[in-house]
Amino acid sequence: MDLKGKSAIITGGSLGIGASIAIELARAGANVAINYRKHDTEAKEVAKKIEKLGKKCLVIKADVTSYNDAEVMFNQVKKEFGGLDLLVCNAGINKDRVIWKMSEKDWDNVINVNLKGYFIYNKLASEHFKEQRSGKIVNITSINGLRGKFGQTNYSASKGGIISLTKALAKEVGKFNVNVNAVAPGMVMTEMAKNIPPEFLQKAVDETVLGRIATVEDVANVVIFLCSENARHITGEVIKVDGGQYI
Amino acid sequence: MPFKYFGKTNFTPYTKVDKFADYLQKGKLMGTKCKKCGEIYFPPRADCLKCMDDTFEWIEFSGKGTLNSYTTIHAAPKGFDDIAPYTIGIVDLKEGGRLLAWIGDIPKDEIKNDMPVKVVPRIFEEIPEIKLYYTIEKP
Amino acid sequence: MKVGIVGIGHGKFGNRSDATVQELTFEPFKQAIEDAKNLGREDIDALVVGSVPEYHMQRSLPGVVAEYVGMNPKSVWLTEAACASGSAAIRTAYMSIKSGMHDIVAVIGVQKMRELSTEDILALMGRVGDVQWESIFGTTFPGYYALYANRHMHEFGTTKEQMALVAVKNHYYGSMNPYAFFQKEVSKERVMGSDEVASPVRVFDCCANADGAACVIMTNEKLAKKFNDTPIWLEGMGSASAQMSLLRRPNLVEIPSAVEAGKQAFEQAKVKPSDIQVADVHDCFTIAEIMAYENLGFCERGKGGKYIEEKQSYIGGKTPVNVDGGLKAKGHPVGATGVSMTTEIVKQLRGEAGKRQVTGAEIGLTHNVGGIGQYTFVQILRR
Numbered sequence: 001m002d003l004k005g006k007s008a009i010i011t012g013g014s015l016g017i018g019a020s021i022a023i024e025l026a027r028a029g030a031n032v033a034i035n036y037r038k039h040d041t042e043a044k045e046v047a048k049k050i051e052k053l054g055k056k057c058l059v060i061k062a063d064v065t066s067y068n069d070a071e072v073m074f075n076q077v078k079k080e081f082g083g084l085d086l087l088v089c090n091a092g093i094n095k096d097r098v099i100w101k102m103s104e105k106d107w108d109n110v111i112n113v114n115l116k117g118y119f120i121y122n123k124l125a126s127e128h129f130k131e132q133r134s135g136k137i138v139n140i141t142s143i144n145g146l147r148g149k150f151g152q153t154n155y156s157a158s159k160g161g162i163i164s165l166t167k168a169l170a171k172e173v174g175k176f177n178v179n180v181n182a183v184a185p186g187m188v189m190t191e192m193a194k195n196i197p198p199e200f201l202q203k204a205v206d207e208t209v210l211g212r213i214a215t216v217e218d219v220a221n222v223v224i225f226l227c228s229e230n231a232r233h234i235t236g237e238v239i240k241v242d243g244g245q246y247i
Numbered sequence: 248m249p250f251k252y253f254g255k256t257n258f259t260p261y262t263k264v265d266k267f268a269d270y271l272q273k274g275k276l277m278g279t280k281c282k283k284c285g286e287i288y289f290p291p292r293a294d295c296l297k298c299m300d301d302t303f304e305w306i307e308f309s310g311k312g313t314l315n316s317y318t319t320i321h322a323a324p325k326g327f328d329d330i331a332p333y334t335i336g337i338v339d340l341k342e343g344g345r346l347l348a349w350i351g352d353i354p355k356d357e358i359k360n361d362m363p364v365k366v367v368p369r370i371f372e373e374i375p376e377i378k379l380y381y382t383i384e385k386p
Numbered sequence: 387m388k389v390g391i392v393g394i395g396h397g398k399f400g401n402r403s404d405a406t407v408q409e410l411t412f413e414p415f416k417q418a419i420e421d422a423k424n425l426g427r428e429d430i431d432a433l434v435v436g437s438v439p440e441y442h443m444q445r446s447l448p449g450v451v452a453e454y455v456g457m458n459p460k461s462v463w464l465t466e467a468a469c470a471s472g473s474a475a476i477r478t479a480y481m482s483i484k485s486g487m488h489d490i491v492a493v494i495g496v497q498k499m500r501e502l503s504t505e506d507i508l509a510l511m512g513r514v515g516d517v518q519w520e521s522i523f524g525t526t527f528p529g530y531y532a533l534y535a536n537r538h539m540h541e542f543g544t545t546k547e548q549m550a551l552v553a554v555k556n557h558y559y560g561s562m563n564p565y566a567f568f569q570k571e572v573s574k575e576r577v578m579g580s581d582e583v584a585s586p587v588r589v590f591d592c593c594a595n596a597d598g599a600a601c602v603i604m605t606n607e608k609l610a611k612k613f614n615d616t617p618i619w620l621e622g623m624g625s626a627s628a629q630m631s632l633l634r635r636p637n638l639v640e641i642p643s644a645v646e647a648g649k650q651a652f653e654q655a656k657v658k659p660s661d662i663q664v665a666d667v668h669d670c671f672t673i674a675e676i677m678a679y680e681n682l683g684f685c686e687r688g689k690g691g692k693y694i695e696e697k698q699s700y701i702g703g704k705t706p707v708n709v710d711g712g713l714k715a716k717g718h719p720v721g722a723t724g725v726s727m728t729t730e731i732v733k734q735l736r737g738e739a740g741k742r743q744v745t746g747a748e749i750g751l752t753h754n755v756g757g758i759g760q761y762t763f764v765q766i767l768r769r
Contacts, residue, residue: 254522318532324509327524
């Protein structure tokens with residue numbers, strides 16, 4: 001997949017899926033800008049890996065719920081890379097609670113980071129892509145946005161919301177030659193996942209039909225495909241990367 | 248890309264020069280050039296008026312030109328009453344030919360005959376359907 | 387062999403909610419037969435109808451008209467050239483007589499426009515440019531002439547006031563014409579104070595859509611004196627076309643088909659513009675009359691505004707123009723106008739124009755433009 005000459009923004013690019021997406025985009029030829037909230041060491045590590053691949057990497061500290069931070073990031077990227085062609089929204093948190101134990105703050109935070117954050121970056125990217133009559137947006141959602149998950153009324157709501165946002169936006173920007181899609185991973189083996197108790201991990205493996213859990217590259221590869229010209233006729237679509245965990 | 252996407256209301260969905268709409272959606276203003284005698288046309292036409300040859304190629308226009316005449320329409324025809332009053336202008340294009348379009352963001356008191364202008368390809372943004380047009384702006 | 391007009395008829399123009407389109411034609415047709423002498427309806431060989439079909443629910447107008455006035459089973463056909471349909475019809479009648487195919491031909495120009503709403507008519511008439519590249523921006527017929535007016539003002543200094551003076555003149559004469567739609571005079575202030583339709587053209591710069599019909603009966607030189615002591619001869623028949631779209635015309639200050647048709651007519655009739663003693667020109671908009679003075683050579687290019695200012699187109703001026711009220715006061719039932727103009731000039735050359743008579747007029751001219759100048763027919767008539 002050739003993304004030579006393209007410039008990309010990935011939110012939450014310091015860890016896990018985000019970091020892998022950033023690296024794979026660079027491997028495909030793009031200059032990459034990542035933002036992070038607190039993991040600055042990890043973010044710098046990602047930048048090093050990207051520079052080793054011969055591409056540019058901008059590392060920006062940002063709170064994805066801040067419209068202002070986002071505007072600053074977009075302006076910086078456009079200035080330093082000379083343009084913007086790709087947006088991958090990936091930054092997300094979870095705060096699992098049964099609803100009767102879930103506080104308003106638990107709800108608000110998850111919705112703000114996972115859904116409002118995506119709105120902010122999708123809006124800024126759309127404004128730019130619409131003027132230049134080209135661009136691609138990939139929103140990372142989850143199979144728990146397609147189905148409900150115990151303890152995740154907040155998380156599932158936010159991930160489900162991302163899917164509807166993706167579809168509605170695809171209808172608005174299609175005429176400007178902009179594609180908007182979502183990738184819905186199932187269980188992915190990330191640093192975060194390593195903290196999950198083994199019996200829950202096994203349960204997830206048993207749910208899949210392939211008998212395995214995704215690596216971060218499994219997800220990144222699909223994102224790269226959606227960012228490439230090979231996917232030019234795909235828009236408003238949700239692609240699961242879950243080994244058959246939820247069919 | 249059907250030509251029917253060109254205009255607020257389109258009256259001619261089928262035409263030999265239907266690729267014009269394709270280019271317009273990509274942000275390009277294209278005219279035609281006769282392959283035999285080189286005559287250039289805007290608006291585009293498939294059959295050469297001069298030598299009657301029917302082979303042509305597409306050439307990109309810069310959109311630059313001068314404003315020949317203009318008028319503000321108050322009594323609008325059916326289908327355009329929702330946007331009245333609007334100002335239409337005729338532009339003599341730099342590469343040749345003429346174009347008629349709405350005047351866009353030029354303030355009323357700055358519109359003058361013979362002023363330099365630029366024609367900008369546009370898409371109606373606030374509706375789900377694809378509708379293409381262009382406007383006359385300051386260069 | 388000359389072709390002459392031996393009978394004329396004219397109906398009231400205006401809001402004819404009292405008649406269908408075919409019923410409108412009966413009155414002028416009957417008038418024309420009675421105006422001629424020794425002529426019966428059965429003597430007429432053919433009927434040509436000048437009209438623009440798109441305004442009517444009734445399909446195939448010549449059919450209903452011929453049936454209603456009683457021309458069956460004679461030859462009948464339609465000629466259309468937008469607002470110049472009436473003159474186009476006269477031209478085909480002329481051709482059929484000159485070729486010897488027919489001897490006596492009636493021409494009826496007719497139109498019913500007021501059954502459509504204003505927005506519908508604006509949309510219909512706005513499609514008289516290039517619908518592929520222009521109508522999509524909401525062009526209108528007044529808008530097209532406004533583009534001409536704007537440029538004419540820019541290049542020659544023509545003023546809105548000069549345009550208004552055309553309306554004042556034509557309403558002045560219209561008040562003396564019992565067939566005109568509008569029979570009241572208007573002041574310059576009233577014209578200039580009216581709402582803008584398409585800048586700089588105002589409501590009172592525009593002719594009104596109207597219903598109406600007019601008729602002429604034509605024949606060859608051999609038979610003419612049998613039907614009228616004073617046949618009026620069609621000596622110059624000019625006809626020309628110009629590009630449909632303003633985008634493809636050489637400039638926006640003159641109607642090229644009018645210049646060309648005028649040249650043809652003057653050449654055929656062997657007269658100069660200054661020989662014309664009375665004229666009816668196509669004042670669909672006041673700027674159109676100003677351009678007509680120039681395009682026909684009544685005055686120099688660019689001096690049309692001055693011409694009206696100096697009252698040269700009034701009776702007593704260099705060339706009286708539209709002393710029957712023009713399209714402005716009569717109204718403009720598009721198919722009927724060309725025939726209406728012809729009946730007026732015939733009246734003038736016969737000395738039958740009463741209060742509006744141009745004394746001693748022997749050579750007259752009609753100038754009938756279709757659309758925004760796609761067609762112009764110029765006729766020179768002589769006593």
